[in-house]
Amino acid sequence: MSSDKVIVLITGGNSGIGYSLAEQLLADKTKHVIITSRSIEKGDTALKALQELKQPGSVEMMQLQLTDPDSIAALAEEVQEKHGRLDALVNNAAQGAFPEGTSTFEQMQTSFAANVSGPAVMVETFKPLLDKSTTTPRIINVTSGAGSLATRTDLTKTDLPLVPPYNCSKAALNMLGACDFVKYKDEKLKVFTYCPGYRVSNLSQFNKAEYGAKPVEGGASPMLDILNGQKDGEAGTFMNSEGGHWPW
Numbered sequence: 001m002s003s004d005k006v007i008v009l010i011t012g013g014n015s016g017i018g019y020s021l022a023e024q025l026l027a028d029k030t031k032h033v034i035i036t037s038r039s040i041e042k043g044d045t046a047l048k049a050l051q052e053l054k055q056p057g058s059v060e061m062m063q064l065q066l067t068d069p070d071s072i073a074a075l076a077e078e079v080q081e082k083h084g085r086l087d088a089l090v091n092n093a094a095q096g097a098f099p100e101g102t103s104t105f106e107q108m109q110t111s112f113a114a115n116v117s118g119p120a121v122m123v124e125t126f127k128p129l130l131d132k133s134t135t136t137p138r139i140i141n142v143t144s145g146a147g148s149l150a151t152r153t154d155l156t157k158t159d160l161p162l163v164p165p166y167n168c169s170k171a172a173l174n175m176l177g178a179c180d181f182v183k184y185k186d187e188k189l190k191v192f193t194y195c196p197g198y199r200v201s202n203l204s205q206f207n208k209a210e211y212g213a214k215p216v217e218g219g220a221s222p223m224l225d226i227l228n229g230q231k232d233g234e235a236g237t238f239m240n241s242e243g244g245h246w247p248w
């Protein structure tokens, strides 16, 4: 039964940081995790792997294509029907790379659709369900230091990705989080902007240990404290995975 548990929905939970967060949350019997996946096949594989861990938390999988508002609406309906509320939304899914030859226009459009418009519509669509939370509802927008304007213009920072569609979309996601932080400041909803750091994942061809990417678990684990209410004072800041902050 999920009704007495904290219900956490993680977009893009079939892989990388989202999957690791789901895995870590399941160690807690008070959590019910909904992972989403745009591919049912990949989602089912991830769900099976998580269930095989036989952890005390519970988990289910729902389909979500973030670039399709109808898919977001259908997901919200499914959550409403099954649970009647949501306690935390982790806007984790993102598009980080494109096949060689993809036009700049398409890269920009798809990056913004997946990394900004999708999360914005997720917040709007799930707000009524978050309002029904029996605890403090929380939103985490998983962003990147690559979206920091201050860092991008610092010429001493040579290790930051220079991928304009991704950089621009994450800067815009940061502004979405800043706007929502202000918009909901008088409500119980807390909005967090969090960068997991450079991690091994499927995000791009550079997310490999050989290039210096760190294990995915350390990028996901700080979100446990956020979701457990230990970081509420840092809502509205640009948090990193080392307990510090990025400049906007």
Ligand SMILES: NC(=O)c1ccc[n+]([C@@H]2O[C@H](COP(=O)([O-])OP(=O)(O)OC[C@H]3O[C@@H](n4cnc5c(N)ncnc54)[C@H](OP(=O)(O)O)[C@@H]3O)[C@@H](O)[C@H]2O)c1
Binding pocket: 011, 012, 013, 014, 015, 016, 017, 018, 037, 038, 039, 042, 064, 065, 066, 067, 091, 092, 093, 094, 095, 096, 114, 142, 143, 144, 145, 195, 196, 197, 198, 199, 200, 201, 202, 203, 204, 207, 213
């Ligand atoms: N890894 C890093 O170094 C790093 C650093 C800073 C920030 N981040 C952020 O961390 C988050 C997680 O990324 P990750 O590194 O874990 O990468 P990942 O392994 O590629 O995971 C991304 C997830 O998002 C899903 N996704 C992508 N586009 C989608 C769409 N249009 N609709 C629905 N789902 C979609 C992917 O699904 P598929 O499996 O179907 O592709 C996958 O489940 C992202 O927001 C990323 O920007 C990562």
